[in-house]
Amino acid sequence: MTSPLDVPVVVVGAGPVGLVTALLLARHGVPSTVLEAAERRDPSGSKAICFQRDVLDVLDRVGCAEPMIARGVTWTTGRTYHRGEELFAVTFPDPGRSAVPPWINVSQAEVEGWLRALADAEPLVDVRYGRTVGGLRQDGRGVEVAASGGAAVRGSHVVGADGGHSVIRRLLGIGFPGRSFDDRFLICDIRADLPFPSERRFYFDPAWNPGRQVLVHQCPDGTWRIDWQVPADHDFAAERASGALDARIRRIAGDVPYEIVWASVYRFSERCADAFGSGRAFLAGDAAHLYAPFGARGLNSGVQDAENLAWKLAYVRRGWAPAELLASYDAERRAAAEENLRVTTATMEFLVPQTPAQRDRRLAALELARTHPDPRTIIDSGRLAEPYWYLDSPLTTPSGPVEGFPREAGAVRPPVPGVICPDGPCVVSGAPTRLRRLFGTRFVVLTARRHADRPVTGVPHEVHALDDIDAEGVLRTALRAGDDTVHVVRPDGHLAAVLPSFDPDALAAALRRACGRT
Numbered sequence: 351m352t353s354p355l356d357v358p359v360v361v362v363g364a365g366p367v368g369l370v371t372a373l374l375l376a377r378h379g380v381p382s383t384v385l386e387a388a389e390r391r392d393p394s395g396s397k398a399i400c401f402q403r404d405v406l407d408v409l410d411r412v413g414c415a416e417p418m419i420a421r422g423v424t425w426t427t428g429r430t431y432h433r434g435e436e437l438f439a440v441t442f443p444d445p446g447r448s449a450v451p452p453w454i455n456v457s458q459a460e461v462e463g464w465l466r467a468l469a470d471a472e473p474l475v476d477v478r479y480g481r482t483v484g485g486l487r488q489d490g491r492g493v494e495v496a497a498s499g500g501a502a503v504r505g506s507h508v509v510g511a512d513g514g515h516s517v518i519r520r521l522l523g524i525g526f527p528g529r530s531f532d533d534r535f536l537i538c539d540i541r542a543d544l545p546f547p548s549e550r551r552f553y554f555d556p557a558w559n560p561g562r563q564v565l566v567h568q569c570p571d572g573t574w575r576i577d578w579q580v581p582a583d584h585d586f587a588a589e590r591a592s593g594a595l596d597a598r599i600r601r602i603a604g605d606v607p608y609e610i611v612w613a614s615v616y617r618f619s620e621r622c623a624d625a626f627g628s629g630r631a632f633l634a635g636d637a638a639h640l641y642a643p644f645g646a647r648g649l650n651s652g653v654q655d656a657e658n659l660a661w662k663l664a665y666v667r668r669g670w671a672p673a674e675l676l677a678s679y680d681a682e683r684r685a686a687a688e689e690n691l692r693v694t695t696a697t698m699e700f701l702v703p704q705t706p707a708q709r710d711r712r713l714a715a716l717e718l719a720r721t722h723p724d725p726r727t728i729i730d731s732g733r734l735a736e737p738y739w740y741l742d743s744p745l746t747t748p749s750g751p752v753e754g755f756p757r758e759a760g761a762v763r764p765p766v767p768g769v770i771c772p773d774g775p776c777v778v779s780g781a782p783t784r785l786r787r788l789f790g791t792r793f794v795v796l797t798a799r800r801h802a803d804r805p806v807t808g809v810p811h812e813v814h815a816l817d818d819i820d821a822e823g824v825l826r827t828a829l830r831a832g833d834d835t836v837h838v839v840r841p842d843g844h845l846a847a848v849l850p851s852f853d854p855d856a857l858a859a860a861l862r863r864a865c866g867r868t
Contacts, residue, residue, distance in 0.1 A: 354506070354667075355379070355380070355667065355668070356381065357381075357492060357504065357505060357506045358380075358381040358382050358383040358476070358503075358505050358506070359371075359372075359375055359380060359381070359382045359383075359505055359506055359507050359508070359509060359663055359667075360382070360383050360385065360493060360495050360503050360505035360507070360508040360509070361382050361383070361384045361385070361508075361509045361511060362384075362385050362483050362495070362508065362509065362510050362511060362512045362517065362518050363384075363385075363386065363510070363511035363512035363513060363635075363637070364384050364385075364386035364388075364391060364466075364469075364477055364479070365391070365462065365511060365513065365635070366458060366461055366462055366465060366635075366649060366652070366653065367511040367634050367635030367636075367649070367652040367653060367655065367656050368384055368386075368509070368511035368512070368634075368635075368656075369384065369462070369465040369466065369468075369469050369475075369477075370408065370409070370412055370465065370653050370656040370657070371509050371511060371634060371656040371659065371660055372384050372469060372472075372475045372477075373412040373413070373465065373468055373469060373472060373475065374408075374411065374412060374656060374657055374660035374661070374790075375474070375660050375663065375664060376472050376474035376475055377411065377412070377790060377791060378660065378661065378664030378665075378667075378668070378791055379474070379664070379668070380474070380663065380664050380667050380668075381474040381475070381476070382474065382475055382476070382505075383476045383478065383503050383505065384469070384475065384476065384477040384478065385478055385481040385483060385495065385497050385503065386477065386478065386479045386480075386481060387480070387481065387482040387483070387512070387517075388479065388480070389479050389480045390479060391462060391466075397457070397458040397459065398458040398643070398646070398648065398649040399455045399456065399457060399458065399567060399569055399575055400453060400454075400455055400550075400567070400646035400650070400734075400735075401418065401422070401453065401454050401455075401456065401461075401646075401649075401650065402452070402453060402646065402650045402734070402735045402736065403442075403444075403448060403450050403451065403452045403453070404654075404736070404737045404770055404843070405650045405653045405654065405735075406418065406419065406450050406451075406454070407450060407773070407786045407789075407843065408653050408654065408656070408657045408842075409461075409653065410450070410786075410787070411657075411789070411790040412465070412468060413468050414461065414464040414465060414468060415450070417464055418454060418456055418460075418461060418464070419450070419451065419454055421456055421460065421570055422454030422455055422456035422570060423454060423455045423456070423548050423568045423569055423570060424451040424453070424454050424548065425451075425452075425453050425454070425455065425548050425549050425550060425567075425568070426441055426442060426451065426452055426453070426549075427439055427440065427441050427549045427550070428440045428549060428550035428551075428552070428731075428734065429549055429550070429551050429552070430552045430553075430554070430725075430729060430731040431551070431552065431553045431554065431556070432553075432554045432555060432716050432719065432720070432729075433554070433555050433556065433557070434553075434556065434557065435720065437719045437720070437725045437729055438719075438724075438725045438726050438729070440726065440734075440760070442734075443762050444773075445762065445765075445772045445827075445828045446772030446773040446774035446785070446824060446825065446828035447773075447774050447775065447824050447828075448772075448773035448774070448784065448786070449773075449775075449784055450773070453550075453734075455548075455567050455568060455569045455570075455575070456569065456570060457569065457570075458649065478497075478499075478500075480498070480499055481497040481498060481499050481500070482497060482498040482499075482517075483495055483496070483497045483512070483517045483518065483521075484496050484497065484498065484517075485502075485521065486508065486518065486521040486522070486631065488508070488629050488630045488631060492504055492505055492506045492507070492630065493505050493506070493507060493508045493630050493631065495508055506630070506663075506667060507630045507631070507632065507663055508630065508631045508632070509631075509632050509633075509634055509659065509663075510522075510631065510632065510633045510634065510637045511633075511634045511635050511637055511652075511656070512637050513635070513636045513637060514619070514621075514636045514637070514640050516633065516636075516637035518631060518633065518637060519623060519633055519637050519638075522628045522631055522633075523628075524623050524624050524625050524628060524633070525623070525624040526621050526622075526623050526624070527621065527622070527624065528619060528620045528621030528622060528640065528691075529619070529620055529621075530617055530618065530619040530620075531617055531618050531619075531620075531642070531698055531702055531704075532582045532617065533579060533580075533581070533582055533617070533702045534579075534580050534581070534582055534584045534615055534616065534617055535577055535578065535579055535580065535615070535616060535617075535618070536577070536578045536580045536584065536586065536613070536614075536615050537575065537576070537577050537612075537613060537614045537615075537616070538575075538576050538578075538595075538599065538610055538612075538613045539569065539573050539574070539575050539576075539610070539611040539612040539613070540573065540574055540576065540599060540603065540608045540609065540610055540611065541571065541572050541573050541574075541608065541609040541611055542572065542574060542603050542606050542607065542608035542609070543572060543606050544568075544574055544602070544603060544606070546566060546568065546574070547568075548568045549568075550565070550566075550567060550734075551565070551566045551567075552564075552565050552566075552731040552732065553565075553566070554716055554729075554731070555716070557601070558598070558601030558602055559578050559579070559598075559601075562578065562579035562580070563578075563579050563701060563731075564576065564577065564578050564579070564602070565577040565644070565732075566602070573611055576599070576602060578598070579701065579702070580615070584615060586613070586615045618641075618642035618643070618698065619640045619642075620640065620641060620642060620691055620694060620695050620698065621639065621640040621691075622638070622639045622640075622684070622687045622688060622691050623637070623638045623639065623684075623687075625680055625684070626638050626655075626679060626680040626683055626684050626687075627676065627677070627679055627680045632659055632676075632679060634652060634655040634656055634659060634683075635649075635651075635652030635655055635656070636648065636652065638655065638683070638684075638687060639651065639687040639690065639691065641690055641691060641694040642694045642695075642697060642698045644694065644697050644698070644701060644731070644732030645693065645694055645697060645732040645733050645734050645735055646732075646734060646735045647690045647693070647694055647735040650735040651686065651687065651690055651735065654683075654686070654737060654738070654842075655683050657842045658679055658682060658683055658842055659679050659683075661790075661791075661840070661841040661842055662675050662676055662678065662679055663676070665865060670808060670809060670810060670865060671809075671865040671866050671867065672865075672866055672867060674866045674868075675745075675865060675866030676866075677744075677866075678743060678744055678745050678866060681743060681744060682738070682740050682743050682745075685738065685740075685742070686738035689738055690735075690738075693733045693759050694733075696730060696733075697730050697731075697732050697733060700712055700715075700729075700730040701730070701731075701732075715728045715729055716729065733759030733760055734759075734760065736759070736760065737769075737770040737844075739755070739757075739763055739768045739769045739770075740768035740769075740844055741755060741766070741767070741768040741769075742768075743768060744863075744866070744868065745840070745846060745863060745864045745865075745866065746767045746768045746846060746847070746863075746864075747767055747838075747846060747847035747849075747859075747860040747863055747864070748767060749766060749767050749847070749848045749849070749850075750766075752766065764830070765828065765829050765830055765837070765845060765848070766845070766848060767845050767846060767847050767848050768844060768845060769844065769845055770843050770844050770845070771785070771786070771789075771829075771837070771839045771843050771844065771845050772785075772825075772828035772829065773785050773786045773828075774820075774822075774824040774825045774828055775821075775822055775824055776788075776814075776819040776820055776821070776825060777818075777819055777821050778814065778819055785825060786843060788812070788814070789839060789840075789841060789842070789843045790841055791810070791841055792810040792811050792812055792841060793809055793810065793811035793812075793838060793839065793840060793841065793846070793861060793864065794811065794812055794814065794838075794839040795811055795812070795813040795814070795836065795837070795838055795839075795857065795861075796814055796815075796816060796825070796829070796831075796836070796837040796838075796839065797813060797814070797815045797816065797834075797835075797836050797852055798815070798816050798817070798826075798831050798832060798833055798834050798835050798836070798852075799815055799816070799817045799833070799834065799852075800815040800817060800818065801813075801815075801852050803852075803854045804854065805854045805855075805857040805858035805861060806854070806858055807858045807861045807862055809861040809862065809864075809865050811861060816829075816831060832850070834850070834851040834852055835848065835849065835850060835851070836848070836849040836851070836852050836857060837849075838857070838860050838861060838864065840864055846860060846861075846863070846864035847860035847863075847864070
C-alpha cells in the first residue's frame with residue numbers, strides 16, 4: 351500500500367524557484383514531481399545576476415551556494431553618480447559577521463545548471479520536461495494536474511512556479527493586477543577588460559546616455575552587465591545594424607576589444623497576485639509577483655517564497671503541523687511582495703517619472719543631492735533586496751510594541767520576532783560552523799545558558815545554549831541576548847519568538863504557535 355508520504359508535491363516550472371522548492375522538499379524527505387513545459391530550459395543569457403546574502407544561505411541548504419560564491423563576483427559597495435559626480439556609496443551591514451558575502455554576481459543560467467544537476471542526483475525529485483499543464487483539479491485528498499505527454503499527475507499539493515504568465519494562476523482564477531511601464535531598457539552583457547571595480551555602479555544622466563540612466567555590474571569571466579534606459583520606441587535591430595549599438599558601447603568601453611555575450615530589450619511590470627494560494631495550490635516567484643529589477647528583488651524574493659512554503663508543506667505532510675499552517679504562506683509572502691512592490695514602484699517612479707510633478711521632483715532631488723548631508727534619503731537608484739520581517743504573522747509570538755521598528759528600505763533590523771536571525775561563527779559538538787548552517791529542517795532554540803528542562807511539544811526542534819556554542823560572543827551580541835533570554839528560530843531562519851527568560855511552558859507555546867497550532 352502506498353504511504354501518504356510517498357505521494358509527491360507537484361511543482362509546475364523547472365526554473366530556479368521551482369527547482370529550489372523541490373530540493374528543499376527533498377531535504378525534508380518529501381518527494382516532488384516537477385513539470386516543465388519546455389523540452390529544455392533556454393541556457394542563453396545571464397538574466398538575473400545578483401544574489402543576496404540571505405538567499406545564498408537558502409541556496410547553501412540545497413547545496414549550490416559554495417560553487418556560486420567561488421564562481422561569482424563578490425561586491426560589498428554600491429555607488430550612485432550624477433553626471434559623473436559620485437553622490438553616495440552604500441555598504442551592507444552584517445551584525446553577525448557572516449562568512450557569506452553580502453552580494454555576488456553570477457548568471458541565473460549557471461545557477462539553474464547547478465540546480466538541475468542537484469535535482470537529477472536527488473531520488474526524491476522527478477523532473478519531467480515537455481509537459482505543458484492544461485488542467486488542475488483538487489479535492490480533500492489532493493490534486494490532479496493534467497499535462498501533455500502522459501497521464502495526469504496526482505499529488506498532495508501543487509506549487510505554481512511557472513513564471514509571469516502562470517498557467518496555474520490562470521487555472522485558479524487568481525487575479526494579477528498591476529501595471530507595466532512604457533519605457534524600455536537595453537541590457538548588454540559584454541566581455542571586455544573595463545577599468546571599473548567590482549561594485550554596483552549606477553549613473554544618472556551620464557554623458558554616454560544623456561537624460562537617462564545606466565547601471566553597470568561586473569560578472570565572471572570578464573563579463574560586464576550594462577543596463578541602459580532607452581526611449582519607448584527603441585529599435586534594437588536597427589541600432590545594431592546601423593552601428594549605433596557599437597557607438598553606445600564604445601562610450602563606456604572605450605577602444606578596448608569587446609564581445610557581446612547576450613543582449614535583450616524589455617519593459618518592466620509591477621504586479622502582485624490577489625492571493626498566493628487557493629486550497630491545495632500555491633503560487634511562488636514570478637507566478638505570484640513581478641517587480642522592476644532595480645534592487646534585485648525578483649529572483650531573490652522568489653527563492654524566499656520557495657523556502658517559506660517548502661518547510662510548511664513538509665511539516666503538514668509529516669503531521670507536525672495542521673493544514674492551517676499553510677494559510678500563513680499567503681499572509682507572510684504576500685506581505686513581503688507588497689513591500690517589494692511598494693519599494694520598486696517608488697524606484698521606477700524616480701527612474702522613469704510618469705508625470706510632470708514626478709519629473710520635477712527627480713530633477714530637484716538630483717540637484718540638491720550634491721550638497722545634501724545624506725543624499726541616500728532623497729535619491730532612489732534601487733533599494734536593494736533584503737529579507738522581509740514577519741512582525742504581524744500569526745506564527746510570530748510578539749515580544750513588545752513594534753511602533754518604532756525601522757521599516758524603511760535598507761535599514762538595520764533589530765533581532766525581534768519576525769526578523770531573520772543573524773548569522774555568526776559557532777562551535778557545535780566540537781566542530782566550528784556558523785549559526786545559519788543549523789537551520790533548515792528543525793526549529794532551533796537558542797538559550798542564553800544551559801537548562802535541564804525541555805519543552806514538551808510535537809514540534810521537531812533542537813536546543814543550543816549560547817554558553818556552549820558562542821565561544822567568541824558574536825551571536826550573543828548580534829541577538830542582543832540577555833542573561834536568560836530564549837530565541838526560537840524557524841526552519842527558514844526567521845525568529846519566531848524572543849522570550850525574556852527560560853520558561854518551558856512559554857517556549858512550548860511559542861513552538862506550537864509557530865507551527866500554526868493556535
